[in-house]
Amino acid sequence: MIKFDKVTKIYPTHSSNGSPTAVLQDISLEIKEGEFVSIIGKSGAGKTTLTRLVLGLEEPTYGEVYFRNKNIRIAKPSEIQNIRRSIGGIYQDYKLLPAKTVYENVAYVLEVKGSSHGEIKKEVQKVLELIGLREKGNNFPKELSGGEQQRLAIARALVIHPKIIIADEPTGNLDPYNTYEVISLLEKINKAGTTVILLTHNREIINKLQKRVVTLVGGKIIRDEAEGKFII
Amino acid sequence: MFTNIARVIKFAFQDFARNKGISIAAIFVLIVTIMVVTGLFFFQGITSYLTSEIQNKIDITAYFEEGTLEEDILNVKNEILKISPDIKNIEYISQDQAFQIFNERHKDNPVLAKALEQVGSNPFLPSLNIITNGDPLQYEQISDILQTSDFGKLIDKVDFNQKKDTIEKVYSITTNINKFGILAGAILILVAMLVVFNTIKLAVDSSKEELGTMRIVGASNWFIRGPFIIQGVIYGFFAFIFCILISGLFAYLLSPYLGVMMPGFNMFDYFLTNFWILVLIQLGFGIAVGIISSLIVVRKYLILRDRLMVGHSSLEAGILVRVQVPQHQSAQFRGRPRRVES
Numbered sequence: 001m002i003k004f005d006k007v008t009k010i011y012p013t014h015s016s017n018g019s020p021t022a023v024l025q026d027i028s029l030e031i032k033e034g035e036f037v038s039i040i041g042k043s044g045a046g047k048t049t050l051t052r053l054v055l056g057l058e059e060p061t062y063g064e065v066y067f068r069n070k071n072i073r074i075a076k077p078s079e080i081q082n083i084r085r086s087i088g089g090i091y092q093d094y095k096l097l098p099a100k101t102v103y104e105n106v107a108y109v110l111e112v113k114g115s116s117h118g119e120i121k122k123e124v125q126k127v128l129e130l131i132g133l134r135e136k137g138n139n140f141p142k143e144l145s146g147g148e149q150q151r152l153a154i155a156r157a158l159v160i161h162p163k164i165i166i167a168d169e170p171t172g173n174l175d176p177y178n179t180y181e182v183i184s185l186l187e188k189i190n191k192a193g194t195t196v197i198l199l200t201h202n203r204e205i206i207n208k209l210q211k212r213v214v215t216l217v218g219g220k221i222i223r224d225e226a227e228g229k230f231i232i
Numbered sequence: 233m234f235t236n237i238a239r240v241i242k243f244a245f246q247d248f249a250r251n252k253g254i255s256i257a258a259i260f261v262l263i264v265t266i267m268v269v270t271g272l273f274f275f276q277g278i279t280s281y282l283t284s285e286i287q288n289k290i291d292i293t294a295y296f297e298e299g300t301l302e303e304d305i306l307n308v309k310n311e312i313l314k315i316s317p318d319i320k321n322i323e324y325i326s327q328d329q330a331f332q333i334f335n336e337r338h339k340d341n342p343v344l345a346k347a348l349e350q351v352g353s354n355p356f357l358p359s360l361n362i363i364t365n366g367d368p369l370q371y372e373q374i375s376d377i378l379q380t381s382d383f384g385k386l387i388d389k390v391d392f393n394q395k396k397d398t399i400e401k402v403y404s405i406t407t408n409i410n411k412f413g414i415l416a417g418a419i420l421i422l423v424a425m426l427v428v429f430n431t432i433k434l435a436v437d438s439s440k441e442e443l444g445t446m447r448i449v450g451a452s453n454w455f456i457r458g459p460f461i462i463q464g465v466i467y468g469f470f471a472f473i474f475c476i477l478i479s480g481l482f483a484y485l486l487s488p489y490l491g492v493m494m495p496g497f498n499m500f501d502y503f504l505t506n507f508w509i510l511v512l513i514q515l516g517f518g519i520a521v522g523i524i525s526s527l528i529v530v531r532k533y534l535i536l537r538d539r540l541m542v543g544h545s546s547l548e549a550g551i552l553v554r555v556q557v558p559q560h561q562s563a564q565f566r567g568r569p570r571r572v573e574s
Contacts, residue, residue, distance in 0.1 A: 055448060078452070085450030095445045099250050111239050112451045156449075 001164060001195055002054055004029040007063035009049050009219075023049045025219045027063070031197060033163070036190040038198045038206050040230055041216035047199040050216075051166045055087065056080040068163075085113050088157025088194075092169035094149045096141040096156075102128070103137040106156050113160065123159050131155040131185075147178035154185060164195040171202060179205070206230040240455065244462035247439075254435040255467065258522075261431040262471035263478075265424035265521060266514050270479050272417040273513060274499065277506070278490075279413055281497045283406035287366035288320075290402050292395060294378045295357040295388045302326065302358070308383045309360055316374055321363040330356035357388055368400045425521055432467075432525040436460060436533060443533055453534060460530045464522030471522075472515045479503060479510065 009024040024046045031037050039047050052058040053065045056072050065072045067083050075083065089095070097105050103124055110120045128134040131151045133144075141149055150170060157165055167186060171179040183205055190196045200206065206213055206229065213228025214221055223231065248255050296305055302324070309322055325333070331354045338344045348355070364370045375392035378384065392399075436443075439460075446456045483503035490499050503510065 057448070081450045081452055083450075084448060089448055095441075095448060097442050097445055099247055099439070099442065104246075108446075108451075109449045112446075112449055112455060114236060116235070 001033045001035075001068060002029075002031040002197075003066040004050070004053070005064045005066065007053065007060045007065060009046070009053065009058060010061040022061075023219050024053075024060075027219075027221055029214060029221060029224070031195065033195055034190070034193055036187070036196045036198070036209070036211040037214060038200060038209060038211060038228070039214045039216060040199075040201060040206055042201060045216040046219040047216060048168055051089075051168055051197070051199065054166065055084055055089070085109070085160065086163055088160060088162035088165040090150070090153050090157050090165065090167040090170045092172035094141070094153045096149060096152060098141055101138050101140055102133055102144070102152055105141065105152060106159050109156055109160050127155045127159045130158070146173050147175070147181070150174055150178065150182060154182065158189065162194060164197065165189060166197045166199070168199045169201075170198070171200065171205065183209070203230040236455065237458075240458035241462055243459035244466065247459055248463050248466050251435065251438065254438060255463075258428075258431050258435055258463075258467045259470045259474070261428050262467050262518050262522060263474050265421075265428050266471055266475040266518050267478065268420045268424045269513060269517050270475060270510065272413070272420065273506075273510060274479075274483070274502070275413060275417075277499075277502045278494070278497065279409050281494065283366070283409060285494075285496070286402055286406060288363055290366060290395070290399050291361050291363045292371050292375060292390060292392045292399075294360045294362070294390045296359065296386050297388050298357060300358060300386050304383075304386055305358055305360065308378075308386065311381070311383065312360070312362070312374065312377065315377055316364070316370070318370060319362060319364055319374070321361075323361040325359045325361055327354050327356050327358050330354075330359065366399070366403045366406060368396065368403050371399055372396075425525075428521050429525045429528065432464065432522070433529045435463075436526070436529040440533060443530070456534065457527070457530045460526040461523050464524075464526035465519050466522075468515070468518030468520070468522035471518045472511075475514045475518070476511060479514075 004027045007024055007027040008022060010020055010022045012020045039050060041047050049058060053060055054067060059073060097108060100108060106124045106127060107120050110123060128137055131154060133148060133151055133155060136144065144152065170182050174182060186196050186198065210227045212226050215223035305324055309324055313319060313322060362374055371392055375390045378387055378390050443456055480503060483500045487498055487500040490497060
């Protein structure tokens, strides 16, 4: 489904001393449909850059990134937009639209896809019900707690029925209870057939999940285990 | 397609209504800008009235030999009009009319009346009074034509040389007023547009993070830009409504006061006469400035985000030696064509 083929990403002036830094070095990785893959590593290990490469927000300096056999480097802007529309993104900072209500935030991704009004109404209500935010449909994100905002971000990711969910530190701002809820939800989604890529540095989550773990250190993959543990 | 347009319009109205503070600020700034343009429009009306009034007071007169027939003078008038079609007004004044005008003008001056009485007969000559657009060159040309053409023998004298200095001064003043008006107008419009641009920039600034989120979920550039552009139209439209009302009210209230200073110029009449031109200027200017500012600002952010997101690697060719890169990659991928996202 997603393939990194000898990918290197260099930022010209990324490091504190202003010299170029290779954030990712010669990464080769394949994620198959239906997998639950956790990518772990310390801050700055290159986890987020991997997701940005998939979303076409970054371009690899060397190597290629494929999404469903499509080389992202040579994809047209409209193809990149379609790729982004098929990926459910969940982020630590939620990336919600503050001027839109809970309902509108979820509906927006379907509106971007060009779904009909009826379909949007049905799908949004369904996913808000699932995520427990139906009563707060008319609230704005700032009126929600951190856990509710993260659930809203998940609802937005789920409503498009994505083939893949990329969760970048989805529990970073959550308390243990909400963390457990979010991870359980991701497991459920994965069991239903959706590929999940979880980027985290939360040891407890990884050890409990017992799924495939890819460990990144200094931009390199140092471990890739089917039922991995958090070892850095 | 139509669904997307409807959605973009819906987003624009939603954002407009929800960001009340920013919307009000943007409309207010647009009102100021449009009022500057409207002020210039009225200024132009006043100056053109004033210059026309001044120019109408400047003329040259061709005096004909005593006894020249009225028919011959009217023939000269027609010939002059044929040769110089730019003449604003040419008036035949007979000997009797000249006498009456003089009497009327100096009826309170007994000395002049007595002097005229002593002369005994009508001392005035028949004449043609000519008014042009005020250009001294044109007056000079007409003066030359009058004196050198076939009908020159009918003419006693043309008073151009006596009036030449006055004509040149008046022409210079009116030309400079127009030049100053254009320059001041251009500067004011430029300043006002910069203010609008910066206000709309502030409005878009507040949505900067949103632009990034919209991109991540796959929104097209049109889907992102559209609401901001339509908001620009809404700002422009509301600003226009306020401006046309304010302009009408000001014209109505100021009209009596200006009428005292400039008899013959009615500002409210000028407003009513030029109403549709003013509507076009205010609406067109408001909407155009709103749209253009939104377009530039959003485009700037979208380009900036593209550079931040995908632009790093463009600098890398010259600095590869400083980074450890696998040899097979540096050879394989150097110079590969890049995707540019618009």
